[in-house]
Each structure stands twice: as structure tokens, then as C-alpha cells.
Amino acid sequence: MKPPKAPREAEQTIRQEIVKLLLVSGSVSIRQISQSVHISEKEALGHLEHIRKTYKDAFVMLPSECTNADLPLKIGTGSKKPASAQNAGVRE
DSSP states (O other), rough: OOOOOOOOSSOHHHHHHHHHHHHHHHOOOHHHHHHHHHHHHHHHHHHHHHHHHHHHHGGGOOOOOOOTTTOOOOOOOSOOHHHHHHHHHOOO
16 A cells, blocks of 8 residues: 655745735835744845845845834934943942
């Protein structure tokens, strides 16, 4: 007797789901992708790198932007010392 055949997987791979999401939604964030396919943002980035290499110029990854316009950006107001030096106590 032959052993029973393994059932075929009807679901798409994670990368196929991500590609479908990108094609349908257009511009999506890493967070949206990770929540959609139930993986971490770090894992989603790895998949996106692979997708970018596979599909060459079909998809473009843009740098992140601040979407909360209510938060004022303060430039140049911090200390010149590194954080480790700011927190270090000086013994006298």
C-alpha cells in the first residue's frame, strides 16, 4: 500500500501575502504589513528586502516620516555630551 499523500497547502506564503497587500493597498507601513500578516516588524523588513530583490524595480521602499504634525521638532537643543556622559556621576 502507498502511504497517504500529504495535504496540499492552500494558503499563500507570507511573502505572497505581502506582495498581494502591496499591490492592493499601494503605500503601506511596516507596521501595517506586520499586523496584516501577523509577524514582527523586523521579520517583515526581511521579507521586504527579499521581495525588493525578486521584483527589482516594481516596489520602492521609502524612508519613514513623522506623521504626527502636532509634535514640535526641536533641533540642536540637546547636550553635546553623549548620553552615557550625561548620566555618569562625577565623584569629588
